[in-house]
Amino acid sequence: MRRIWGVVASLLIIMTMLSGCMDIRLDFFLKKDGSGGVNSFVVANQSIMGDGDTTGMDSDFVGELGIDEEHAQIERKPLEYYKDDMLFVGEENRVLFNHPLIAFSDISQEEELRWSYQGNSVYRFEIPLSDLSNEADEQERVQMGAVFKAMGGKVIYSFETDYEVVGHNADYINENTIYVWDLTDDIFMQSPEREFGFMEIRINMAPSKNLLRRGLEEKNDLDRTQMDFHGEILKVLGYLKGTDEGLELDRELTRAEGAIMYSRLLDLEDEIIAFSSEQSDYMSGFTDVPSWAKDTIDYLHYKGLVLGLSDKLYGSNAKMTEAQYTTLVLRALGYLDSEGDFIWNASVDKAIEIGLYKDDLREYVYIHDGKDDTEFTRRKMSYISYNALFFENIKTKEVLYKGN
Secondary structure, eight states: OTTHHHHHHHHHHHHHHHHSOEEEEEEEEEOTTSOEEEEEEEEEEHHHHOSOOOTTTTHHHHHTTOOOGGGEEEEEEEEEEEETTEEEEEEEEEEEESSHHHHHHHHTTSSSOEEEEEETTEEEEEEEOOOOTTTOOHHHHHHHHHHHHHTTOEEEEEEEEOSEEEEEOOSEEETTTEEEEEOTTGGGOSSOSOSEEEEEEEOOOOOOSSHHHHHHHHHHTOOTTSTTHHHHHHHHHTSOOOBTTBOOTTSBOBHHHHHHHHHHHTTOHHHHHHHHHHTTTOOOOOSSOOHHHHHHHHHHHHTTSOOOSSSSOOOTTSBOOHHHHHHHHHHHTTOOGGGTSOOGGGHHHHHHHTTTTTTOSSOGGGOOOSSOTTOOBHHHHHHHHHHHTTSBOTTTOOBSOOOO
């Protein structure tokens, strides 16, 4: 939902100067029945504008939402009504999110809309007030505001929810569930009294079915809707170490990093330390392995768990694909491609088939993070790895997570 309020503000300024009057409204909603989304409409005073076609003038705003149509339904319809004997004409856009909590979390990564986890199941929703200081000086603001309001123009946004609201600064509440902010005055002020409209909502989401996983998630109280959740909790659990640059979840995974994660999923770190001490002269033959990965790759090679690109090259800095990493994860869970349990280049399909991601709040289709689908990032690796921790090995009937 890139620059959601900035778009409205720019449209407001342009249309106010050209036509003298508009009604602008954003209505968000999130309900216990699982529905959620945003309605927007922008209508202009046709009595002033004349007979020009205003249908579709809100389409640019919807384009700025940045919502994948696979994850939402977008409906558009024309609007026409009279107010104070003046005809207003425009368009309404209704966006229904397939998974509202995930959608609100993802669009909050953009510049304007804020959706953040406060802990204890409380989420905070904010929309900053638009800053028009670069568009008009104080006198122009006053004049624009006077004309805008004289012609019946309004700027409204609301949030409807039947969840428990623990805090807000709405101007008024309709029907006990619709929290309304009237920004008609604020938007033309040089220094508005409030920097943003906000509300805080307590959302008790369904817990994980796996009791071990549920306990870890409740103990650490991290936001399960957030796209970085899997990387952050793997860090807490000691599986993902990160670099000097942090977790770097947007960066593509390398083969060396994939091998390290594979060894941690298998809980081999103690064995690797012992092996490097007892057989310090072991040589895998690979000449391209960095020092921080050498002991791990030597041991995995010794055990026959990984192969190189050639006798001399492991391909440490080469990008690892999702199919390659998922193959390692499936092997860790007891599925062997060598015995026909799956085909390595169809490993992703096999992971979905066995239900590897069924207990995750963020469905598999939501792990893509704006990168090209061919790019396998550390974020996607984290998603797969975290889910695998609580899945039973088909041979030992034990889960990978050992409580480290």
